Every structure is written in structure tokens, then in C-alpha cells.
């Protein structure tokens with residue numbers, strides 16, 4: 403365990419140094435400060451805005467695991483779908499880039515998964531009513 | 538973490554003063570986070586999934602980097618086989634990267650309370666550890682964000698994508714290994730489910746639909762995360778996995794409908810109008826110029842080779858044209874030579890590319906004139922383009938003007 407830990411630590415520090423030195427010395431990366439600002443901005447948005455929102459939504463939905471699960475799925479798919487929705491049509495004259503109706507697909511996905519989640523919640527409730535044991 | 542307050546260690550790790558307790562408000566209050574799912578067991582299970590996705594991304598990303606920019610010693614050994622090698626590794630790269638989005642989201646939610654640990658830094662070592670965590674999170678978020686937007690050809694930032702994504706990958710993986718070293722005791726303690734019989738079945742993957750018993754907080758979180766990974770994968774992987782195409786809702790490319798996708802159109806490259814007197818120049822000891830008619834008069838070969846893009850999508854295509862090795866031999870260029878290929882486009886990072894000898898010698902590497910039985914269109918590289926097996930799409934040079942030995 404000790405040796406493994408030491409090797410992980412040293413190896414990790416070496417790769418980390420490689421990455422940072424590479425970023426600072428790469429001839430194409432002329433403004434490493436910009437990289438730092440974007441990375442810090444992402445962390446600030448994620449930890450300062452996004453996670454508080456998730457925690458608030460979580461608190462508002464205690465005891466409703468199916469609703470929570472649906473929110474998690476919708477958020478995850480939204481993270482990859484919404485950028486495509488925002489960029490749809492912006493193809494620099496290349497019709498093979500972003501060729502799908504992304505907004506329509508996104509709404510369709512939300513509707514279908516919401517219906518499935520509602521069904522699952524109903525089934526869950528009736529099953530629990532039939533077997534009133536809880537936990 | 539194990540704290541060892543021995544005097545020797547204290548000398549290297551002096552304690553830091555705690556801030557006044559009056560500042561301990563909001564999320565810093567003890568008990569501010571109540572969900573039992575914030576515990577270390579959830580962090581370990583999600584960490585395993587996320588770590589696997591990240592390491593898979595790193596390995597496949599390195600392969601892509603080496604195929605595109607091989608160091609001099611490696612170039613003569615790059616393998617043109619398997620034919621579908623690059624489409625597989627790069628398809629996996631994007632699939633694992635997109636799967637890492639919900640995994641990273643869930644992992645960071647799980648450990649969010651640790652951000653508000655009190656006191657914020659117990660000692661110098663603890664402070665350094667927290668700085669390395671900040672670096673890990675920043676590098677992972679930047680990597681996922683730039684990778685995702687790159688597949689949409691969306692570059693809202695002021696730095697070059699490729700180099701930044703490459704160096705940030707090393708930073709992220711380095712910080713991940715440091716993280717594993719620091720957390721090793723916690724990881725070991727929670728590797729198995731508490732109370733599980735030691736050598737039983739592998740870690741539990743809970744069923745996506747919770748059974749009638751109300752699921753514990755952790756199981757619900759893991760089930761939701763698994764469902765999210767599944768949904769993201771199924772709705773995007775169709776751009777690289779043909780049998781998932783029917784489920785593809787959100788991928789930025791759709792091979793199969795509207796023909797073979799392209800990354801750079803002829804209009805973007807300024808090659809819509811090819812000069813009427815276009816002739817390919819093959820430079821060598823017996824160099825020559827040859828027009829389209831002359832090329833069609835040479836023995837033709839047909840090969841099924843995928844176009845596999847660095848952005849993850851790939852598509853099958855049937856190419857017909859002249860073997861590159863035949864063209865080189867006619868010019869007196871011997872087998873085993875690397876060649877330089879120049880495109881008609883006026884500028885662009887891939888206007889001039891070098892092809893290592895194993896590709897130039899391969900019988901499947903063509904100077905293609907036809908795609909799926911029809912002459913190339915301008916967007917696909919009319920009058921002639923290179924296709925080779927197991928090569929990133931950006932190196933399949935279109936609108937070829939000149940070929941020479943390096």
C-alpha cells in the first residue's frame with residue numbers, strides 16, 4: 403500500500419508537471435492566462451451556481467426518487483444536447499455539420515422520458531399501497 | 538485521511554490557524570448537507586466509473602495524438618492495420634468523454650460537502666492537497682467542456698483547442714493519480730460495500746427501476762447516474778456505432794443520411810473551382826505530371842475504407858482510384874519512403890501532410906477518384922484525394938496537387 407501510494411503520488415506529480423509545463427511552453431498556446439481564466443470560470447459556475455441549484459432541487463424533491471432520477475437524466479442529456487440546440491444551423495456552410503432538428507429531438511426526449519417517469523412513479527405508488535410496509 | 542501528529546511530521550506540515558468560528562455559516566455549518574449519499578462509499582463507486590472513463594479517454598486520446606503527430610522515431614512504425622483501428626479508438630474516446638459528463642457531475646455532487654470542510658486548511662499539507670483537488674476539478678471540467686464543444690466545431694474561447702486539450706489531459710490525469718494516492722486509505726476502506734461478504738460478486742450495479750422497497754439514498758443516486766450515462770450514450774453514440782444510429786438524437790454528425798459527412802467543405806478550403814489544366818505532380822527521380830484522364834487510364838483499385846474523424850464520428854465508404862504505391866513506383870520512389878502530400882487549398886493546418894512509409898506502401902492506400910461509384914464531388918476532394926486505412930480523417934488529404942518523397 404505504501405509503495406503503491408508513493409508511486410501514484412510521484413507519477414501523478416510528474417504527469418501534472420508535464421501538463422502544466424507543456425501548456426506554458428507550447429508555441430501555439432500564446433495566452434495560457436486565458437486557459438486559466440476559462441478553467442477557473444468553469445469551476446466557479448459549476449460549484450457556485452450549478453451545484454447549489456442541484457442541491458435546492460434535491461431538497462425540494464425529497465421522497466420522490468423517480469422525479470429525482472428523471473431530473474438527473476434530463477440534466478445529463480441536456481448537457482450534451484443543449485449546446486447542439488444552441489448551435490443548430492450554425493454550420494459554417496457545411497450542411498453535414500449539425501444536420502438534425504435538435505430542438506425538436508430535445509423536446510421529444512423530455513416528453514417521452516417524463517411520460518415514462520410518471521408511469522414508473524404511478525406503478526411504484528400502487529405497489530407500495532398494495533404492500534404497506536415501507537421501511 | 539490518516540493524520541499522524543508526530544513531531545517530525547509537524548515540522549514539514551505546520552498547522553494553520555483556524556478562521557474565527559463566526560465565519561462558519563451557510564454551507565460551512567455542521568450538518569448543512571443531509572443526504573446520506575454524500576458519503577465516501579458513493580464517492581468510491583462513482584470514482585471507479587469516472588476514473589475508468591477518464592483513463593480510457595486518455596489512452597485513446599494519446600493514440601490519436603501519436604497518429605497525427607508522431608515523433609520521428611515512431612513514424613516509420615505506425616501501423617496501417619487494423620483498417621478500423623482509429624475509428625474504434627476515437628469513437629470510444631468521444632463515447633467515454635460524453636459518459637464522463639454525468640459521471641463527473643454525480644461525483645462532484647457527492648463530494649460537494651467537502652468543499653465546505655472546516656477548518657478550510659488544517660495544515661500546509663492539507664492546503665496543498667486541496668489545491669491539487671482544485672486543479673483536478675478545473676482540468677476535468679475544462680477537458681469535458683472543450684471536448685464537447687469541439688465536436689460541434691464551436692470554439693468560443695481565445696486559445697487553440699488541440700494543444701490546450703492535449704496538455705490539460707496530462708494535467709487532469711496527473712492530478713487524478715495524486716488524488717488516488719491521497720485518498721488511498723478511504724478508497725481501500727470503502728472498496729467493498731459495508732457488510733458485504735468479502736469475495737462475493739463484483740460491485741453492485743443497482744437496477745435502473747427501483748424495486749418496491751424505497752431505495753437508500755446512495756442506491757438511488759447510483760441508479761440515476763447509471764440511467765443518465767445510458768441515456769447520454771444511446772442518444773449520441775450513433776455517430777460512430779452504426780447499429781445505434783436509430784437512437785441517435787443529439788450527435789453533431791449523422792453518417793448515412795445526406796451522404797458521407799465532411800469536415801471542411803470545398804467552399805471553406807477555396808477549392809470549388811479546380812483549374813481546368815489540373816495535373817497531379819509526382820516528384821521523384823522519374824517525376825511526372827498526370828491529368829485526370831491519365832489517372833483513370835492506370836489500373837484502378839476499389840477499397841472499403843472508413844472516414845474516421847478526430848471529432849469521433851466515422852462512416853464507411855467505397856473508394857476507387859489508383860494505388861498510391863503504383864504512382865510512387867512510376868516516379869522511381871522506392872518502397873519504404875515516407876511521402877509529403879500537398880493540397881490545392883491555399884491555407885489550413887493540413888494543407889501539407891506527411892505520410893509515413895507503412896501507409897504509403899499499403900496496398901489499400903489510394904489516390905481516390907471515385908466515392909461509392911461516382912466521381913468525387915468538390916466537398917469530397919475532386920479531382921483526387923488520399924484515403925488510407927487506420928488514419929485520422931484530417932490526414933486524408935483532399936484536392937491533392939502534389940506528391941513527393943520526404
Ligand code: HEM
Pocket residue numbers: 575576577580581582583584585587588589591641644645648651652670673674677713716720723724
Ligand atoms: C476523475 C476525476 C475525479 C474527480 C474530478 C474527483 C473529484 C473529487 C473531489 C473534488 C473530491 C473532494 C475532495 C476533498 O476535498 O476531500 C473527491 C473525493 C474523493 N474521491 Fe474523487 N475524483 C475523481 C476520481 C476519483 C476516483 C477514480 C476515485 C476512486 C476510485 C475517487 C475517490 C474519492 C474518494 C474516496 C473521495 C473522498 C470522499 C469522502 O471522503 O467523502 N475519486 N473527489
